[in-house]
Amino acid sequence: MTTGPGTVRPGGRTARVRAAVREATLAELAGRGYAGFTVEGVASRSGVHKTTLYRRWANADGLIADALDLAAGEPWPVPDTGTLDGDLHALAGLVLTGFTDPEAGPVARAFVQAAAQSPDAARALHRFFARRHEQSAAIVARAIERGEAPAGTDRAEVVRLAVAPLYYRLFVSGEPVDEAAGGASPRSMARATMAAGW
Amino acid sequence: MTTGPGTVRPGGRTARVRAAVREATLAELAGRGYAGFTVEGVASRSGVHKTTLYRRWANADGLIADALDLAAGEPWPVPDTGTLDGDLHALAGLVLTGFTDPEAGPVARAFVQAAAQSPDAARALHRFFARRHEQSAAIVARAIERGEAPAGTDRAEVVRLAVAPLYYRLFVSGEPVDEAAGGASPRSMARATMAAGW
DNA sequence: AGACTAACGCAACCGAAGTTGCGTTACGAT
DNA sequence: ATCGTAACGCAACTTCGGTTGCGTTAGTCT
16 A cells, blocks of 8 residues: 555645645535535535545545544533433433534534445544543543442443434434433433443 | 326336336345445346336435335244343344344345435334334233333333444444343343333 | 326436546655 | 655546436226
């Protein structure tokens, strides 16, 4: 494998192009969604020629994967309400608004869709969620300190089980996501995880 | 809205075309996956002209939605091992093999992907899962009869919570699906659902 | 059996995504 | 300041998914 474009001269124009393309990618996803996302759309919006885009990012999924890596670096507010129930409830709320918000929703959904189609995007999304799981584990760590959960509890697993039903409803079964899925379920999940002896 | 093709003369050639197209759709999805799925591929494989396909199914997602409705009608073996734990474990196994099997996996994944992009496919998938939830609820009903679960338990909710972590790992986080997700989780979910007072 | 027309087949066309060869710009090193 | 070349811009071409107009086949009704 030879060194691709953007690796030998990473400064100046190269960096500017990359920033413009990333911003345009997010804007296109927000505006047209994943179905209407096209390389040419990003080209005309960013002012970067489409030939350049194809050379550096190979295809549309590559653009999304790159934007996703950028999103993974951004900090996000891990809830800290004082109780495990409150934190998990707030966490579920964050996930829910992240996918239903008129502005951020299409982008977040596009990330998941892209990951289902492209190995590169999938790897980027997996890195993204690994990081989220790490950060969210603090919720369970605090609960353990407070004595709300046993010391051996699998931190990441509690987070996973708390949010999994939301994703299931949003992307698979299509059932409405109401208080039952956003509130009671995370609480149940926490009890379940602890009950299982993790 | 006027009556589309296939509604006035549903017999004879129309029915044969529909059957051939459905079979070709499944074969194309199995062979090329959702990313490589195209109307022309179905046309050449089925022997039905692509003009006909566009007229009756509008686009690629319409073909998938129709095939999905067909799949929803097929019976599937609801586990009956004698215990709630055993049934949920077997149920998780069915879901897992349904998505990882080399033959059926790409088709099942394509259904989920199509639903994320097309409202028609989404409705078809929702019908599909509503039916699966209905059928799988028998597992919990039997558990209640045996006294393994309280009478007020939400049958469908137990099923949802049992399989949700699998989908989460398969389509979102990309984490490996091992015994922890396929075995212990469903069991925990059942306890959690009952503990929540459903 | 015959007539009506829904449904399908066919070929040509359209448009946009993706590719290629070459010229131009500007980063980074001397 | 000058040079070499990485990275980008440009325009033309190719390919393929999707559309349209029209002719042909074959359900369905009388």
